[in-house]
Amino acid sequence: MSMRNEEARDYVKIRAYNKETDLEKVLDLERNCEVGSKKRPILVTDCLGDPLCRVRNSPLYHMLVAESGKDLVGVVCGSIKVATIGSSLESRAKLGYILGLRVPTCHRRRGIGRRLVLAMEQWFCYNQVDYAYMATEKSNEASIKLFTYKLNYTKFRTPRILVNPVGHKPERLDPNVAITRLEIGQAKSLYTRHMSSLEFFPQDIDQVLSNKLCLGTWVACRHGESWLNASNWAMLSVWNCPYRIRVARLPFVCLFRAKILRHLERLIPCFKGIGIPNIFSFFRFYIIYGAHMVGPEAAPLMQALCEHVHNMAVKQKGYRIVLAEVGGDDGIRYFIPHRRDLSFSSDIWCVKDLRKGERESFDWNTMPPSTSIFLDPREF
Numbered sequence: 588m589s590m591r592n593e594e595a596r597d598y599v600k601i602r603a604y605n606k607e608t609d610l611e612k613v614l615d616l617e618r619n620c621e622v623g624s625k626k627r628p629i630l631v632t633d634c635l636g637d638p639l640c641r642v643r644n645s646p647l648y649h650m651l652v653a654e655s656g657k658d659l660v661g662v663v664c665g666s667i668k669v670a671t672i673g674s675s676l677e678s679r680a681k682l683g684y685i686l687g688l689r690v691p692t693c694h695r696r697r698g699i700g701r702r703l704v705l706a707m708e709q710w711f712c713y714n715q716v717d718y719a720y721m722a723t724e725k726s727n728e729a730s731i732k733l734f735t736y737k738l739n740y741t742k743f744r745t746p747r748i749l750v751n752p753v754g755h756k757p758e759r760l761d762p763n764v765a766i767t768r769l770e771i772g773q774a775k776s777l778y779t780r781h782m783s784s785l786e787f788f789p790q791d792i793d794q795v796l797s798n799k800l801c802l803g804t805w806v807a808c809r810h811g812e813s814w815l816n817a818s819n820w821a822m823l824s825v826w827n828c829p830y831r832i833r834v835a836r837l838p839f840v841c842l843f844r845a846k847i848l849r850h851l852e853r854l855i856p857c858f859k860g861i862g863i864p865n866i867f868s869f870f871r872f873y874i875i876y877g878a879h880m881v882g883p884e885a886a887p888l889m890q891a892l893c894e895h896v897h898n899m900a901v902k903q904k905g906y907r908i909v910l911a912e913v914g915g916d917d918g919i920r921y922f923i924p925h926r927r928d929l930s931f932s933s934d935i936w937c938v939k940d941l942r943k944g945e946r947e948s949f950d951w952n953t954m955p956p957s958t959s960i961f962l963d964p965r966e967f
């Protein structure tokens with residue numbers, strides 16, 4: 588390689604994403620980028636031709652690329668929203684979420700990931716963001732070290748992801764439960780009344796509820812009662828995730844076992860609940876968010892709502908799981924049906940105060956975790 592070529596290779600420019608010139612390269616990078624540890628199964632994402640699909644539903648978003656000569660050697664997305672950060676309504680802050688950071692294997696450890704994140708933080712600061720945060724897998728050593736050692740992020744929250752496979756047939760719903768779909772205005776007022784003090788609750792909840800990916804909000808109460816004054820009721824909303832995923836890097840034996848169990852489950856009714864859905868080729872999924880219950884007898888109501896969502900997914904082709912993300916210690920997980928063997932609590936969120944020293948006293952990093960957090964489906 589001539590001196591000039593080497594210099595060009597070493598010079599890495601960070602700039603805004605340009606759809607005209609970068610689309611194909613970014614899709615390529617996403618397809619071929621190895622994420623996570625080599626020894627563990629990983630999630631592969633297919634953004635269905637739209638690399639901005641994980642941020643474009645947020646109020647403000649941005650994508651940066653790293654360019655070396657003609658090559659694209661890194662990419663990162665960011666989104667900004669105003670959300671609750673403490674237990675009172677006044678504790679609101681501008682939050683910047685960092686996601687989709689990718690550097691191809693052959694360009695790693697050259698400082699590109701760090702520069703991309705710093706450039707995204709600059710964009711956050713330009714937009715008066717108070718805190719930046721990101722989510723990664725506990726086992727993703729590269730990502731955790733980059734953010735905590737090199738970029739001063741603090742490990743912060745550890746949500747759980749609950750996974751319920753979509754079966755072949757609809758579940759039979761409890762005839763004593765009445766399920767009502769809410770108008771957006773009704774849903775917004777329930778969210779504002781019951782969830783606006785939760786960490787990460789977005790100020791623009793109406794934009795979430797009226798987004799075309801939000802399939803609706805449902806409440807359940809006992810038949811014969813009205814949800815408006817029932818003493819036991821439950822609610823949730825459903826988000827249609829705009830991309831596909833699949834699980835990769837599973838040993839052949841596991842794949843084979845999964846296939847056998849799936850067949851057994853289909854053929855013999857008493858094996859119901861043991862099969863692993865085909866999550867090894869790309870599939871779509873629904874996300875349950877805003878799950879909330881009131882009253883001592885609300886558990887079967889939440890169960891009925893989740894079964895209702897399952898039945899919605901059964902009718903769709905290619906939808907193989909229904910997923911819910913809840914706070915690490917949130918007791919609601921006991922009432923959302925899920926398969927323990929498919930669910931995981933391996934996510935870790937890290938946060939960084941971007942205006943340290945500028946604000947008076949509130950230091951979110953050091954606040955003890957609240958049990959419930961609002962999981963914004965736009966950021967999944």
Ligand SMILES: CC(C)(COP(=O)(O)OP(=O)(O)OC[C@H]1O[C@@H](n2cnc3c(N)ncnc32)[C@H](O)[C@@H]1OP(=O)(O)O)[C@@H](O)C(=O)NCCC(=O)NCCS
Pocket residue numbers: 620621622623686687688689690691694695696697698699700701702721722723727728729730732733734736737
């Ligand atoms: C995580 C990732 C973006 C890092 O990109 P990168 O350009 O290699 O990172 P940098 O060169 O800026 O690394 C900065 C620091 O991060 C840490 N780091 C990066 N990769 C590491 C690794 N594999 N193991 C341990 N520490 C690592 C080191 O502290 C490193 O500093 P050093 O090289 O001086 O020791 C890259 O490994 C990647 O694309 N991984 C797959 C996608 C992914 O996991 N994204 C993160 C999801 S949030």
